[in-house]
Amino acid sequence: GEDVEQSLFLSVREGDSSVINCTYTDSSSTYLYWYKQEPGAGLQLLTYIFSNMDMKQDQRLTVLLNKKDKHLSLRIADTQTGDSAIYFCAERNQAGTALIFGKGTTLSVSS
Amino acid sequence: ETGVTQSPTHLIKTRGQQVTLRCSSQSGHNTVSWYQQALGQGPQFIFQYYREEENGRGNFPPRFSGLQFPNYSSELNVNALELDDSALYLCASSPGRGQSYSNEKLFFGSGTQLSVL
Numbered sequence A: 001g002e003d004v005e006q007s008l009f010l011s012v013r014e015g016d017s018s019v020i021n022c023t024y025t026d027s028s029s030t031y032l033y034w035y036k037q038e039p040g041a042g043l044q045l046l047t048y049i050f051s052n053m054d055m056k057q058d059q060r061l062t063v064l065l066n067k068k069d070k071h072l073s074l075r076i077a078d079t080q081t082g083d084s085a086i087y088f089c090a091e092r093n094q095a096g097t098a099l100i101f102g103k104g105t106t107l108s109v110s111s
Numbered sequence B: 001e002t003g004v005t006q007s008p009t010h011l012i013k014t015r016g017q018q019v020t021l022r023c024s025s026q027s028g029h030n031t032v033s034w035y036q037q038a039l040g041q042g043p044q045f046i047f048q049y050y051r052e053e054e055n056g057r058g059n060f061p062p063r064f065s066g067l068q069f070p071n072y073s074s075e076l077n078v079n080a081l082e083l084d085d086s087a088l089y090l091c092a093s094s095p096g097r098g099q100s101y102s103n104e105k106l107f108f109g110s111g112t113q114l115s116v117l
Helices: none
Strands: A004-006 A009-013 A018-024 A031-037 A043-050 A055-058 A061-066 A071-076 A085-092 A099-101 A105-110 B005-007 B010-013 B019-024 B031-037 B044-050 B053-057 B064-068 B073-078 B087-094 B112-116
Touching: A004 A085, A009 A018, A018 A085, A018 A105, A031 A061, A043 A055, A043 A061, A043 A071, A071 A085, A099 B044, B005 B087, B010 B019, B019 B087, B019 B112, B031 B073, B044 B064, B073 B087
Parallel strands: A009 A105, B010 B112
Antiparallel strands: A004 A018, A018 A071, A031 A043, A031 A085, A055 A061, A061 A071, A085 A099, A085 A105, B005 B019, B019 B073, B031 B044, B031 B087, B044 B053, B064 B073, B087 B112
16 A cells, blocks of 8 residues: 655754655655644645656755655755754555655754 | 634543534635644545545544535544544645646645543
């Protein structure tokens, strides 16, 4: 079935780059997503990538997709303390009705 | 600001009780989805409603049920609450029906934190 795996924690210093990794199982996924969740808040869509793309850049965010290995990564350049949050990778299920989320990566940014 | 509001923000119930959680979607969004997020976990899909009919369901028992109304509001009902139902419940709305090839963006509310004692 569909499954998404992420590393659980990442700690970086302010100004460094952060790279959050994710693997997924459904090779037929057409879109893959990155969401951000801050304490006490819902999910905010950060960016997404279509499965026929290798890379997508959106300001400080870069998404890399290796479809052969089913590996997705999110790079945040010049990480700020305000980037501290939980980041979720998600793929759409085969029926198209739901997103399958990973357990989330907690990003901690120290000044 | 996503335009999706949920109420209440926090709720405490006891085991065996019933609960109703409410969501107000963005105007014009025909689809509402509900997710359960247990502590330390990612959100898990409960079900989706499109134009007042259930359009997909995750691996949740029938005591989880929903309603969607024409005025873009919806409800999640949970009967016979169990301790494991304690979680953050998220509502998300989107404009269309949701197809595997589409890029329907989901707009999430801030959630209702349910504690079952």
